[in-house]
Amino acid sequence: MLNANPPTEQNTDEDDCPICGLPLKYPALSRFDNKTYVCGQCGQSEGTGFLFSLFDDTQRIMLQDREWANTYGLTEWQAHCIVIAAINGSTLGYQKKSREAFERLREMMDNGTLEKLEEE
Numbered sequence: 001m002l003n004a005n006p007p008t009e010q011n012t013d014e015d016d017c018p019i020c021g022l023p024l025k026y027p028a029l030s031r032f033d034n035k036t037y038v039c040g041q042c043g044q045s046e047g048t049g050f051l052f053s054l055f056d057d058t059q060r061i062m063l064q065d066r067e068w069a070n071t072y073g074l075t076e077w078q079a080h081c082i083v084i085a086a087i088n089g090s091t092l093g094y095q096k097k098s099r100e101a102f103e104r105l106r107e108m109m110d111n112g113t114l115e116k117l118e119e120e
């Protein structure tokens, strides 16, 4: 299997991220093994992913315990890639929701609703 394990040789100027496939550009050392380079987004997801994802507790536990990896005979690296890709996707949703919340807050500031709430 091609991606059963992290790549053993990487050229950070030419290779793509082994997790998401985007250019490495500003690479980060993967927390998976501290020697594989991943892109900045995947590095960030490895570090703070669950904090900024929209996963609920049950989804988080399922992704973290990785019992499913054994069910499908996946390597640690393959399971890691799936978890980080899932976090990346969930984080995109978080960014959208954050933008929407910020726009709502700005509207409330502009029309005085926020001040009324603070007075209550």
Ligand SMILES: [Zn+2]
Binding pocket: 017, 018, 019, 020, 021, 022, 038, 039, 040, 041, 042, 043
């Ligand atoms: Zn990546």
